[in-house]
Amino acid sequence: HRVLLTGGNGFIGSHILAQLLDYGCTVCCTVRTEEKGDKILKDFAGQQSQISIKIVPDIVASGAYHTAVQATPTFDTVYHTASPFTYTNVESNLEFLEPAIKGTLNLLKAVKDNAPSVQRVIWTGSCASVIDYNNLVSDPARIYTEADWNPVTWDEAVHGDPSKAYRASKLFAEREAWKFMEEEQPSFDLVTLTPPATFGPLRHSIASIGELNESNSRLWKLCLNSTKDAPVPYMPVHTYVDVRDLAIAQLKAMTVPEAGNQRFIVCAKQFDFQDVCDILRSHFAELEERTPLGKPGTRSLPAGAYGIDNSKVKQFLGLEPRSLEDTVLDVARYMLDLGRKE
Ligand code: NDP
16 A cells, blocks of 8 residues: 555554555655654664655645655655644644634545545544533433534634633534545545543654643543642543554554545553552552552442443454553553653
């Protein structure tokens, strides 16, 4: 396969890149600057011959991807992961919404107009476009499937708090992507993957804990570097997937023909921060003062907290999620090592 990958320098994008390279693909990564491209080449030093870099400075600009999608030999698959997911230095909700939506549409349009050889576009969404964040607990607990959509409105997206804007950016971008497919009837098909909170060791290099991506950084703050006595009792985000399992599913999204024009929630299961803290405290003596004790062995999530049905992704893409313990221990070892080097 010859693949174009956007956001290959990010947390999830670099794991997808690793899967694609190991599978034998050649991959062209689009990034915003030359430095970011050089860093990818450095991080994947042993596989540089399979990688090329193209600079797309502004994914919001009209025609942003028109040149990037053209190549000799031509691409057959496109992965889109580039989308804002950081709350640092954000001044307006549009900083989430515009790159997510326009970036997606610019890419789809470029592929349709300038890359007729592409057979499939694989788009990284989020459970943020699935879950109704105003109804997190119910009796009985709601179990979400691929048929569900976050009912957030554009008005809430623009005027709500930044987390609403992030979630809405994923919702509206995915809505627009499917609408594009319906209206434009391009010759390629679309696969959307909507993972929940994604945790795991990084594949790309960073210099400090401060550079951790958003989801791992939350885990660090809440469970490995906390001053609280008890784990967060409840979060709207209490389902997860390991980034390595997500990346395997992303690869399958390219190789499994039946995945075409399907939406997949790539989720392991519900998790409880008390469980995460129990695992951490029983393995790392150094976390005694930094990981909340809470009430070991109990549940901090309320009864009726929503869950996710992952049967579709298991059936089509063969997802076999590793255990919560494996994920927590691997990412904790990674973060503790990084913290020690600072
Ligand atoms: P990262 O922040 O590590 O990666 C984000 C990627 O998107 C980077 O390559 C970044 O490039 C690029 N990007 C961000 N904003 C822009 C912009 N305005 N213009 C161009 N490129 C941009 O985050 P993740 O790897 O976690 O996120 C990747 C995707 O996965 C996103 O679409 C996110 O919504 C989705 N996701 C993540 C989850 C998680 O828990 N981590 C869960 C569910 C979905 P640059 O380095 O130039 O900023």
